Structure formats: structure tokens, C-alpha cells
Amino acid sequence: MTIRLPGTDGQLRPYTPRAEPLRFTEGGAFTSRTVFSAAHVVADPYADTSPDSPAAVDWDATLAFRRHLWSHGLGVAEAMDTAQRGMGLDWAGAAELIRRSAAEAKAVGGKIACGVGTDQLTGPAADLATVRAAYEEQLALVEETGAQAILMASRALAAAARTPDDYRDVYGHLLRQASEPVVLHWLGPMFDPALDGYWGSADLDTATAVFLDVIAAHPDKVDGIKISLLDAGREIALRRRLPDGVRCYTGDDFNYPELIAGDERGFSHALLGIFDPLGPLAAEAVRILDTGDTDGFRKLLDPTVELSRHLFQPPTRFYKTGVVLLAWLAGRQTHFTMVGGLQSARSLPHLARAYELADGLGLFPDPDLAATRMKSLLSVYGVEV
Template sequence: MLTLPTAEARLEPYRLTGAPLLPRAPRIPLTRTAFAAAHVVSDPLRERNPWDSRPAVDWETTLAFRSRLWDQGLHLAEAMDTAQRGMGVDWATALELIRRTLRAAKDHPMRPRVACGVGTDHKTGLATPEAILAAYTDQAEAIEAAGGQLILMASRAFTAIGAGPATYRQVYRRLIDQAAQPVILHWLGAMFDPALTGYWGSADLAQASDFVLQLIAENPAKVDGIKISLLDRRHEEQFRARLPEGVRLYTGDDFNYAPLIEGDGTRHSHALLGIFAAIAPAASQALEALAQGDSATYHRLLAPTVPLSREIFRAPTRFYKAGIAFLAWLNGHQRHFIMPAGFQSSRDITHYAQVFRLADQAGLLARPDLAETRMKTLLALHGIDS
């Protein structure tokens, strides 16, 4: 029995009730491509000045977490915002992460895909389209040299200079056309990063959509797909219907992923989701059921994960990484709950208590006794006696 705080500042008893889902590999090929975006595990014994210096990474534990995702048939989106790019993890660390992950993927029996985030975060003061392009190209060349597919992450450099559509076209046209293999574009909404407000050169959603669809249509053979993280189901469905044949919509909607991935019978979304790293057993087994035409099981497995995801990704949404790492700690995938730059402090104890409840109810506390013990430790640090 635990005593958990509520959002109303009360303390209430809670007893674990969920039956854990056992992680396993899919028994048949999946009909949806699913990338999980994974976090980085710190090494707190080697961490120094966490706010001001490069993070100390526990590489063994970080890679073991990725291997567990691959074991369950999921692919990996590496060095994305889930890995705290620009929020505690610098480009040098991200590149080392990418290289280590790509080497590990080559040795994994599932032969997973690894797509890697390309940005401009190693440079500051990017005042011209040429400078932004050069910064992106630096990272793209390093990732391609390591054997990774490119995800062209949204860059704050554009909005910082008030870029219009012509600047976006100039930079993205070159990046897409010069890539060694088809790229994945990345549309991250302001709820994930307020500095990206007005991305694609317009604050009007319809105008921004028209622009990026035209950009894709100019060379669709070099665009694998686009990840959209706007938390707007209707917009994603409308956008998806306008994509050229063969270009995928990778949903980044951590609120509405279940119906978007299932689709409408004509079109469906694939997945590139941070929440899939936290709900891997449910996600993998639901996608297996969908591949078998078993919609009832698909929704039965995913339905209880949606309240959990909405809690983890609640506003301020950019702090969602803390919930991903918290569940990894509860489930024994890491020894501690310390994040690069002390990011675990971005959420409060009532949030963590609610994540604990919802993960239990979704069958996603793999080792209930361990999870309860660790939750009690966190509660005690907050002055709550269980």
C-alpha cells in the first residue's frame, strides 16, 4: 500500500492493481513502421556541474534500453528531443550516442532501423540561410558517415531570424536533395518548443501545411516521410490525405496515436513517438494485433496507455522526457532517477504519482514490487511517509 499525493494537495492510499504485460518480440511482421524515440541515461557518479557541462552518459545502460526496444520489434529515432537535444545533451554527446547506437543496431538480430536527428544546435548566431544550411550539413555528413538515416529536425535558427518561406525552401531543398537516402522531415509544434512558433514561415497552420506539402512534392522520392507533432488529429488526417504516393506520415501525436495509426480504412499513420519508449510492450503487442486484423485487441492494449501518455505529455509538454526516464527507473531499466542537467526536477511529485497510477493501470509496471519500492523512495524525498 502506498500513500500518493493528488493534484488537489491531498494524500490518498493506493494499492497496485495492474497485471504487467510481458515484453516479447512480435510473432508476425508488423504493418506499421514504428520508431520509438529513446532517452539518455546519466552516470551520476561521473556527473560534474550538471547545468554547465557536457552530460556524463551511462553508455551501457543507455544502449541496453535501446536493445529492449529492438527486441520488441520497434525501430529507433535517435538523438531527438526525447534524448534532451538542446536541453542537457549537446551535439558532441549526441553524435557519440548516434555512433554507438548504429554499431549496436548492426549486431542486433532484429536488424532495426535507426533514424537520427540532424539539427543546428552545435552553432549559435546563425543569421543567414547559408549559415543555417552549413550547420545542418555538418551534422548530416557526420550521421551519414556513421550509416544513419536523417531526420531533419526543426531548428530554432529559422524562427530566431524571422525566416519566411523562401529561406525554408532554400535550406530544406538542398538538405533533401543532397541526402544519401530519403529523409524524414520533422514538424514540431510550439507546445513542444515555444521557440518554434511560426515554423515553415507562417503562423497560419493552413499556409504552413501548403508550403511543406509543396516542398515534399518537388522531390517526393527523397522524402521517406514527415513526422508531425502538433497534437491535432484532424489536421494530421487532412495533411496525410494530401501526401504524395509513397511518402509516409509518421505521427508524433502523443495524445491521439491510437486512431491515427489504425487509420480510416484508406490511409493510416506510422509512428515516431516518444511515448512508445515508455509503453513498448503495449505498443508492440497492439501493432501485432493490428497486423492480424484484430482491432479489438489493438484498442484494448492501447486504450489504457492514452491517459498515461496525456499525463506524461501534459503542458508544459516539453518536460515530457522526465516521465519517460521515470518509468524506465520504476521498471528497473536504470539504477537511478537522475537526468542530464537535473531535468528530473522539471516535474512535481503529484505528476509522478499520477504517472505511477496510470502506468500500473495500463499494465506497464513490469516489476510491481520494485516499482513500489522506488516510488516509496521518491515519496520519502518529498516528505511523504508511505
């Protein structure tokens, strides 16, 4: 079988899909690293919705995908950026997602952590007290489900805060209130432009100092930090300054193999959106790392970086489109539809290249199915296949 794929030059070129996928076995938890995959939501393709409508979610398919991740030993980071929080999934939908996924995690023994934010604030700019109350509402819901909380960066807080002390005060209040240690999430503006200047400064050195102040004041309430700045050197420098017992979870979808492998002074755990499409392969790589074979880990995981950098290329926040495409091509869902209509957020050449890179890595359990589905997508765009 040959497929004609469009390139960025507007020309079609022949591509021969891989004949055989890589084979991965399921397995339990890892011993050397704690690894979460942020997970996407599966839209209901038959719902009569508009881009401004509340998300219509296919709950059966969404939970089935989480069981797929858990079956390979990965934890699920729920209701995060990958699940289109603030980009098609509103707070009501996120709350239902958290409840359902946390219950499913209990049923199958899966590890889960859930995003806590302020996205129920959709009206005029809120003051700090209102932002704090919104965080409290979401934190209470996550703790009620028994899931671990991830305190996500807040657009509302970024808009309301005037000084670094505003961040110290809001996060300090939440950490004192949390019943169990949480993960603090620093999401860079490449993922969400509304978060520019988070922690009170656009200067990253100044912002880092504030971030570390918050952790140092409450080290017993911080399980770890998730850094999504796409800057490996900055992450390494930051993790070396963390208090003992506070983990660094890399969110760097450009440099994750080297950060997880680590160096003589430490390593990063992982909480990554790219592990949604890479789930079985990523799990296999971490099992190799569990044996102490860092070279084997890098040999398997390093080739995936080209795909990840492609999916996360600017505008980075639209990486979810490629993630959902690959889930459809891999047979993890029956359609290529996204909440908010974001399946249209990337060009056909971008999607074609994502298919080609994923197929080259052997990510599709059934390469023929992936090729057939890719052909059907191409035909919608007028490509004669």
C-alpha cells in the same frame, strides 16, 4: 502493500499497487506499420556536473535501453527531442549518441533513424548559409553511420528565416544533397516554443502549404513526414495530401491509437516518444494490428492514452521527466537522474499520478520493485511511507 500518494489538492491518499504485470513476448519487425520509438538517454548519476555542463551519459545503460526496444521489434528514433536534444544534450553528446547507437543497431540488426539538426549553433543568431552548413555537418555524420536521417525542425532556422522561401531553399538544398530518402519532422511550438511560426507562418494552413511544397519538389528524397502538432484532424488532412509513397509518421502523443489504426482512406505509421515507456505493450498492439484485428489493437492501446496525455501535459516539452521516471520504476535503469537536472521539472503529484497510471496498465515488469522505488522517491520529498 499500500502507498500514500500525493494529489494535486496537497492531500495524501492510499493506493494499492497492481499485483501482477501484463506479460509481453519479444518479436521481430511488424508487417502492417513502420514504428519507431524515440528513446531517452540515461544520465551518469555519479558525474560531477551542473545544469550548464555537457551531458554525462551512462552509455551502457543507454544502449541497453535501445536493445530493449529493438528486442520487441520497434525501431529507435535516436537523438531526437526525447533524448533531450537542446534540453541537456548538446551536439557533441548527440553526435556520440548517434555513433554508438548506429553501431549497436548494426550489431543487433535493429532499425534506427537519427535526428539531424543545427544545435551546434549556440552563439549569436546565424544567417541562412550558416544554418545550412550546420544541417550539412549533421546530415553527413548520420549518413556516415548508415542510419536513416530525420531532418528535425531547427531553432536557428526559425530565427534566421524571413519568408517561406527561406524554408523552401534550405530544405530543398538538403534534400538534393541527401544520399537516401529522409524523414521530415514538423515539431510544434508546444514541444519547443522557439519553433513557433515554423515554415514561415504562424497560420497552420499557410505553413502546411509550404511544407507540402517542399515535399512535392523532392518526393523521391522524402521517405515520410513526422507530424508533432497534437491535432489529429490536421494530421489526417495532411496525410491525405501526401504524394504516393511518402509516409506519415504520427508524432501525436494524444491521439496515436486512432491515427495508427487509420480509416478507409489511409493510416499513419508511428514515431512516438510515448512508445519509450510503452515499448512492449505498443509492440504487442501493433502485432495484433498486423493480423487485421483493428478492434483488438484499439482495445489494448486505447487505455494508454490517459497516461500519455498526463506525461505530455503542458508545458509539454517536460514530458521527458515522466518518461525517465517510468524507466527507473520499470527497472530499465538504476536511478532517477536526468541530464541537465530535469528530474526536477515535474511536481511530485505529477510523478505520483504517472506511477499510478503506469502501474494500472501493468507496465512494470516487477510491480514490487516499482512500488519500492516510488516509496523511496516519496520519502525524499518528506512523505512518511
